[in-house]
Amino acid sequence: MLGLKLLTDPRWANIAETNLEEILTDHAWCEQKAAINAINLIADNCEHQDLVDELTLIALEEMEHFKQVVNIIKERGYTLGRGRKDDYVGQLMKFCKKDGSRNNAFIERLLFAAMIEARSCERFKTLSQNIKDVELAQFYHDLMVSEATHYTTFLNFARKYTIDVDVDKRWKEWLAFEGELIKNFGKKEAIHG
Numbered sequence: 362m363l364g365l366k367l368l369t370d371p372r373w374a375n376i377a378e379t380n381l382e383e384i385l386t387d388h389a390w391c392e393q394k395a396a397i398n399a400i401n402l403i404a405d406n407c408e409h410q411d412l413v414d415e416l417t418l419i420a421l422e423e424m425e426h427f428k429q430v431v432n433i434i435k436e437r438g439y440t441l442g443r444g445r446k447d448d449y450v451g452q453l454m455k456f457c458k459k460d461g462s463r464n465n466a467f468i469e470r471l472l473f474a475a476m477i478e479a480r481s482c483e484r485f486k487t488l489s490q491n492i493k494d495v496e497l498a499q500f501y502h503d504l505m506v507s508e509a510t511h512y513t514t515f516l517n518f519a520r521k522y523t524i525d526v527d528v529d530k531r532w533k534e535w536l537a538f539e540g541e542l543i544k545n546f547g548k549k550e551a552i553h554g
C-alpha cells in the first residue's frame with residue numbers, strides 16, 4: 362500500500378481502541394501539525410503558484426479534519442489534551458538531508474510530508490478495518506481517502522520541482538528508511554505510536 366515496506370499489525374488498532382480519548386487527542390494535533398507544515402511550505406516556496414494554491418487547500422482540509430476530531434472528542438465527553446511528542450516524525454525529520462541546495466531542502470520537505478501522509482493513511486485504514494466502534498470506523502475510512510490524495514500531491518510536486526534530485530531514487534531511500542523505523546512503533550495509542 363502506497364509503497365510502504367511494512368504494514369501495521371492490526372493489533373495496534375486494538376491497543377488504540379482501549380484509550381480513545383488518547384488516540385483522538387494525538388490525532389487532533391497530527392492534523393494541526395499537517396496544516397502548519399503545508400502553511401510553512403507555502404511561505405518558503407511562494408514563487409510556485411500551483412503549489413501555493415494546492416497546499417492552501419490542504420491546509421484548510423487539515424484544519425477541517427482537526428475540527429472534526431475535536432467535535433468527536435466533545436461529543437463523547439472527552440477532553441482535548443495538549444499535543445503529544447511524536448518520536449516517529451522526529452526520526453523522519455532527522456532523515457531529511459540538510460546539507461544540500463535550497464532546492465534539495467525543498468524536495469526533502471516534500472518527501473517528508475509525503476511519507477507522513479502515506480503512513481497516516483495506512484494507519485487510518487488499519488483503524489477503519491479493525492476497531493469495533495462503527496462511527497469511528499467510518500470516520501477513519503473517510504480520512505484515509507483524503508490523506509491518500511495528499512500523499513500524491515506532495516510526491517508530484519517533488520517530481521515537478523526537482524532540479525537535480527532523482528526523486529524516485531530518493532523516495533525509495535525514504536521508503537526503506539521508514540520501513541525499518543516503523544518496526545519500533547505500533548505499540549501505543551498514538552497515530553504514529
Ligand SMILES: [Fe+2]
Binds near residue numbers: 395422423508
Ligand atoms: Fe488530515
Ligand SMILES: [Fe+2]
Binds near residue numbers: 395508511
Ligand atoms: Fe493530510
